[in-house]
Amino acid sequence: MQTLTVDLGDRSYPIHIGAALLHRADLILPHLAQKRVMVVTNTTVGPLYLEPLRKALEAAGVRVAEVVLPDGEAYKNWETLNLIFDALLSDRAERKTTLIALGGGVIGDMTGFAAACYQRGVPFIQIPTTLLSQVDSSVGGKTGINHPLGKNMIGAFYQPKLVLADTAALNTLPARELSAGLAEVIKYGLIRDAEFLAWLEANMDRLRALDTDAISHAVYRSCEIKAQVVAQDEREGGLRAILNLGHTFGHAIETGMGYGAWLHGEAVAAGMVLAAETSQRLGWLGEGEVARTRALIRAAGLPDVAPNLGVETYLEYMGHDKKVEGGKMRFVLLKKLGEAVITDAVPAGVLAGVLTPPH
Amino acid sequence: MQTLTVDLGDRSYPIHIGAALLHRADLILPHLAQKRVMVVTNTTVGPLYLEPLRKALEAAGVRVAEVVLPDGEAYKNWETLNLIFDALLSDRAERKTTLIALGGGVIGDMTGFAAACYQRGVPFIQIPTTLLSQVDSSVGGKTGINHPLGKNMIGAFYQPKLVLADTAALNTLPARELSAGLAEVIKYGLIRDAEFLAWLEANMDRLRALDTDAISHAVYRSCEIKAQVVAQDEREGGLRAILNLGHTFGHAIETGMGYGAWLHGEAVAAGMVLAAETSQRLGWLGEGEVARTRALIRAAGLPDVAPNLGVETYLEYMGHDKKVEGGKMRFVLLKKLGEAVITDAVPAGVLAGVLTPPH
Secondary structure, eight states: OEEEEEOOGGGOEEEEEETTOTTOHHHHGGGOSSSEEEEEEETTTHHHHHHHHHHHHHHTTOEEEEEEEOOSGGGOSHHHHHHHHHHHHHTTOOTTOEEEEEESHHHHHHHHHHHHHBTTOOOEEEEEOSHHIIIIITSSOEEEEEETTEEEEEEEEOOOSEEEEEGGGGGGSOHHHHHHHHHHHHHHHHHHOHHHHHHHHHHHHHHHTTOHHHHHHHHHHHHHHHHHHHHHOTTOSSGGGGGGTTHHHHHHHHHHHOBTTBOHHHHHHHHHHHHHHHHHHTTSSOHHHHHHHHHHHHHTTOOOSOOOOOHHHHHHHHHTSTTEETTEEOEEEEEETTEEEEESOOOHHHHHHHHSSOO | OEEEEEOOGGGOEEEEEETTOTTOHHHHGGGOSSSEEEEEEETTTHHHHHHHHHHHHHHTTOEEEEEEEOOSGGGOSHHHHHHHHHHHHHTTOOTTOEEEEEESHHHHHHHHHHHHHBTTOOOEEEEEOSHHIIIIITSSOEEEEEETTEEEEEEEEOOOSEEEEEGGGGGGSOHHHHHHHHHHHHHHHHHHOHHHHHHHHHHHHHHHTTOHHHHHHHHHHHHHHHHHHHHHOTTOSSGGGGGGTTHHHHHHHHHHHOBTTBOHHHHHHHHHHHHHHHHHHTTSSOHHHHHHHHHHHHHTTOOOSOOOOOHHHHHHHHHTSTTEETTEEOEEEEEETTEEEEESOOOHHHHHHHHSSOO
16 A cells, blocks of 8 residues: 655645555544544445445444435536435434545545535545546545536535545446546646656556556556645646646537546547647647657547537637636647646637647 | 724635725725626615616626526525526636625525635625625625525535625615514624623614614624634634524524524524523523513514424424534523523423423
8 A cells, every 4th residue: 555645734635545445444434533424426336345345434333324326427416416415414414424435536526525515514535436536536626516508617625534546446447437547647647747658658558457566556656746736736726727638628528529428538538639739739749749649548548539529619618618717718738748838828720720620 | 984804814804894885896896806797686686786786896897797596595595506607607707707795695695605616616705785694694704505404504614805794785674684683783792792782782773773873883893793703713613603692493493484484583583592591591591681682682673482393393403403513412502691602511301491382
């Protein structure tokens, strides 16, 4: 097991990374304000991991309640969130009752937002069971739900007390979702660490085969980069926006295709290619670097061609993105591989060129 | 105009109190991050005060959007909150767009919660137009909505950038709502300031007649006490709970009678009488002090007798209150007039006695 700390003053918290951590009640107990928890999971993850977690906690004298939600991004909405509130109120959960998110990014985002809002804030713990949530959404305190007019538009910055990333849980993850998680791993290399990017190029096969050491290293380094960025800019005043490489395009793809048609990681992967192509047109990346980016994304089993939504649809959905300021769209692009830059100076012609197929 | 500061470090903010402040764009402008606002109001307050506010802001070059909600506690729910999100997203409001709450406590609580959640947090300003909201809900950062199983159960601690309390707006307030606001004013005297309590006894007629000086003094002193308490305990870890005198009982009354049947202030008034009677049975208040409390509440035009819901219904609804910890109910009671105390040591028999009519 390896441990990282997200350094946020009195809201700092540890991330434990390793195999078979999920039922380690000894890691959870020090973070409970009361021997009482509500585990939030879904119909896919629950049957696999809820019982071992529950038994371990109950053996340690913790009262465990649970709520099992339908699985999928399509359910990341108010109606499903309200099922958590219903369960908390029916069970008379208190201000010191801890919510535990057991599942992927959707479960983590909704559980975190429910914890932020229930009685104006109760503690919560993240136990991410997908690669995407282990390397991205469980770290950094972004929580929320979707609105019909935009993804993640309703939410809160709210930090967990603990993140337990059990790499053994990835053994039951469908290959498509593993690839989706690798999109975010690749992102960390692209925005911040050229050496890690080269390591990913050399080790992509081991990662897709779930080699324990390779996966642990990838999760650790990803969390480390994210933790560094979040510690410097918790509420996304500036630097943190680099974590959104590919996301402005990606959100437009997800919205345009209908929530759930493309996995988040797939949309981000295609979005990162669009960002690389925009960077190339601005003279920052060479053709070879864009080709390397596309090759790594393909090697991860991800789409390197964005869907043809039409320029206007892209702009429409990108305009709703949270990264808009003063009516101007802000873009996360690449100065070079391993170095992101934030700019609102992308000429409309460049954008139209990138968004017009063939890419 | 008088100005107070709520001292919360980098989240500190001013409260301006005085007549005819509502259209003072010069007081609002310094607090806008962007010359763009969304005013949230309701069908009662909007026709009275939206136009002067809008005109003043537009004359100062501010782009003003608006959303007008149905009026009443019965609408303090997710569906109505979502009308604010719909308006923000349809208008493409950005992270620096400021929400302005123009109305009473329900508008303030919902607008504040919408501001806390929209894009994970945008700025907001309170322009409270009822006495209740001027002396209580607009100050301190408690925001939220009701859930069918409990009042204010879903929300956030989220501070405004500015509170503008225009005492002239009280001239259009129905007498019943003025009285409801006086319940909270009386509360400040009961929990924290015996001298202010005596001043209220001597000036209740002037207050009900909306004497400008008397009202300004009452609003100022109420906000001052609340600001002091909130500055010491923003997230209700301890001291802040004294602001809930009468509220645990009051929430049970509101829930038991159906949201909207009793005004919040009326329920709190009757709840404060129950708290005083409980304090008497515990030997802290004398019969004369309970009688003074009831007389002042009656003089304010408020009910001093709680409805007969039955002991079990009271306990049921009080058990859902946020002030429950470790299964124990915590009560805010009075050690003497002007001094509140928080305790979980109220024998069941005492409680049953107080909750069994006749009071």
